[in-house]
Amino acid sequence: MNGTNERGSSLFEAGLENSTLAGPSGREATLGAVMKSAHREKLQLCDTLEKIADSLPEVDRWKCLGTANAIVPLLRSIHQYEESIIFPAYEVAAVGSNAKLASARRLRAEHVEDECFAGEVTEILLAIGRGETVENAEALEFMLRGFFKSVRRHIAFEREH
Numbered sequence: 799m800n801g802t803n804e805r806g807s808s809l810f811e812a813g814l815e816n817s818t819l820a821g822p823s824g825r826e827a828t829l830g831a832v833m834k835s836a837h838r839e840k841l842q843l844c845d846t847l848e849k850i851a852d853s854l855p856e857v858d859r860w861k862c863l864g865t866a867n868a869i870v871p872l873l874r875s876i877h878q879y880e881e882s883i884i885f886p887a888y889e890v891a892a893v894g895s896n897a898k899l900a901s902a903r904r905l906r907a908e909h910v911e912d913e914c915f916a917g918e919v920t921e922i923l924l925a926i927g928r929g930e931t932v933e934n935a936e937a938l939e940f941m942l943r944g945f946f947k948s949v950r951r952h953i954a955f956e957r958e959h
Contacts, residue, residue, distance in 0.1 A: 829883065829884065829887070832879065833880075833884065833956070836876045836879065836880075837953050837956070837957070839872060839876070840872070840873075840876065840949055840953060841950070841953065843865070843868065843869065843872060843946075843949070844946035844949050844950055846861065846865050847865065847919075847942050847945065847946040848942070848943070848946055849861075850862065850865065850923075850942060851938075851939045851942040851943055851946075854932060854935040854938060854939050855932050855935035857926055857932060859926060859927045859928075859929070860927070862923040862924075862926045862927035863923070863924065863927030863928070865923055866919075866920045866921075866923035866924040866927060867920075867924075869916045869919060869920050869923075870913065870916050870917060870920055873909075873912055873913055873916050874913065877909040877912075877913065880905070880909070880956075881906060881909065885902050885905070885906065888902055888959070889902050898959070901955075901959050904955075905952070905955070905956065908948075908952050911948075912945075912948065912949060912952065915944075915945050915948065916945070918941070919941065919942065919945050922938060922941070
């Protein structure tokens with residue numbers, strides 16, 4: 799959201815590019831740094847959504863448009879990285895632990911749910927950003943809070959594991 803490098807991509811994407819350059823000795827540290835960056839960007843998104851929710855029924859239309867355009871691409875890039883790099887490494891380390899393997903399955907399922915929910919939030923924020931009035935501020939606030947609280951819980955669970 800706020801953190802972009804000179805090419806306009808997110809800090810997470812810049813870290814993702816750099817993560818492929820690390821040798822075996824630095825791989826674990828680099829993966830951890832990339833995940834911290836991903837979590838930081840997702841938490842910035844949550845903070846922005848919370849500010850929008852707190853301001854209702856008044857809205858900053860530009861903030862709604864910018865946020866709407868960032869949600870799905872950010873989540874998809876982070877989820878793709880986690881599912882192609884992080885989860886396979888976690889599953890190899892978790893061999894023999896059904897609980898840890900179940901955790902990876904749970905996180906994958908949450909990715910699908912989060913992306914679907916993100917699509918709904920995006921549609922509403924785009925409409926507001928384009929000038930539609932907020933007809934039911936309470937329902938929109940509830941929706942935004944449900945989404946960003948879910949994302950924050952997901953991050954907390956990933957950090958624990």
